[in-house]
Amino acid sequence: MTPQSASRSANRLLSILPDRDFALLQPFLKEVVLETKQLIERPQQTIEQVHFVTRGQISVIATSPLNDQRVEVAMIGPEGMTGLPVVLGTDRATNEAMVQSAGTSLALSSSQLRAALQASATLHATLLRFVHAVLAQASQTALANGRGQLDQRLARWLLMWQDRLQAPGLTVTHEFLSLLLGVRRQGVTETLHKLEAAGLIKAGRNLLTVLDRDGLKRLAGGFYGAPEAEYERLLSGGARHTRPDSEREPS
Numbered sequence: 001m002t003p004q005s006a007s008r009s010a011n012r013l014l015s016i017l018p019d020r021d022f023a024l025l026q027p028f029l030k031e032v033v034l035e036t037k038q039l040i041e042r043p044q045q046t047i048e049q050v051h052f053v054t055r056g057q058i059s060v061i062a063t064s065p066l067n068d069q070r071v072e073v074a075m076i077g078p079e080g081m082t083g084l085p086v087v088l089g090t091d092r093a094t095n096e097a098m099v100q101s102a103g104t105s106l107a108l109s110s111s112q113l114r115a116a117l118q119a120s121a122t123l124h125a126t127l128l129r130f131v132h133a134v135l136a137q138a139s140q141t142a143l144a145n146g147r148g149q150l151d152q153r154l155a156r157w158l159l160m161w162q163d164r165l166q167a168p169g170l171t172v173t174h175e176f177l178s179l180l181l182g183v184r185r186q187g188v189t190e191t192l193h194k195l196e197a198a199g200l201i202k203a204g205r206n207l208l209t210v211l212d213r214d215g216l217k218r219l220a221g222g223f224y225g226a227p228e229a230e231y232e233r234l235l236s237g238g239a240r241h242t243r244p245d246s247e248r249e250p251s
Contacts, residue, residue: 007031007106012079013130014106016235021123027109034099040082041097050083050113056103057164058082059136059180061096071145071182074138075100077164079231080130086110089094089128100172100180101165128236137227144223145182150191153181155220158201158251163228168191169209176245194227195219 007029008014014022034040034056041047043063051058053076073095076082084098091110117124144153157180161170174192177184192203200216202209209215217224227234 007054007104010050010078011081011106013081013126013235014052018122019119021116024119025108025113028112029106030103032107034103034105036099036102038098038099040099041095043093043133045093045095046091047086047093047110049107050081050086050110051105051107052081053078054104054106056105056136057161058135059097059098059100060181063096069182070096070148070179072180073141074134075133075160075164079164080134083110083113084131084134086113086164087124087131100176101170111116121164125182126235133227133234136230137229138226140223140227148202148223150183150187150196152190152223153218154191154195154210156201156224157181158208158210159213159216159220159224162213165248169207169249172208173206 008022019024029052031054034051034053036151040049040051040058043065055078057077059072060076062073063070063072074189082181085091085093092185115189117127143200144156148156156169157177162168174185174188178188181188191199192208195201196203198215198219200210200212200219202211
């Protein structure tokens with residue numbers, strides 16, 4: 001078994017691909033180490049490489065070049081991939097993609113992915129469904145940012161982080177959290193204390209531990225769950241749902 005085959009199961013998007021579609025990618029996939037705060041994509045710059053995350057987490061961050069404002073709009077972990085503009089047919093990023101939690105990925109060049117997409121309609125359809133799932137997540141993030149209280153937004157963020165890392169503890173600074181949530185650091189600190197007092201988390205120095213996941217879900221309310229359900233609806237069955245008639249086996 002090759003390293004790529006062994007790691008395939010660690011990325012849910014790769015694992016649901018039919019073998020013939022994965023075979024288009026496999027020769028080009030290379031295992032890559034992802035370092036915390038590493039920039040994977042930069043706004044308005046060409047995307048050179050696409051990452052199928054196998055461990056860790058990447059934040060998609062909207063930026064404003066005029067006043068240096070930044071806020072996280074989506075997060076990607078072992079359920080997915082970076083380089084969504086490439087799947088959509090362009091070569092430039094609109095947002096910043098930064099490694100939030102260190103890990104690993106299976107990576108290939110954008111040109112190699114484009115060639116594989118041109119060779120397989122089913123591969124393209126599967127990756128487009130993932131793009132749709134990320135858009136659903138980003139839409140819910142906009143709703144939470146515009147209508148949710150900070151404690152609800154933070155609870156949602158913690159749930160989404162834990163979904164991807166599958167671990168009770170997260171190493172993160174209050175400063176980084178304030179950047180991701182687009183709020184003042186003092187507000188993050190006060191809200192973390194509030195969640196800790198409620199018994200939902202334990203907040204140590206640069207370490208957050210989830211103690212009551214169900215309690216976080218109740219606090220997040222309707223701001224958590226819809227994008228997660230959409231991902232399951234779109235991708236739990238793999239590419240077979242959208243196999244074109246022209247590629248079906250003859251009866």
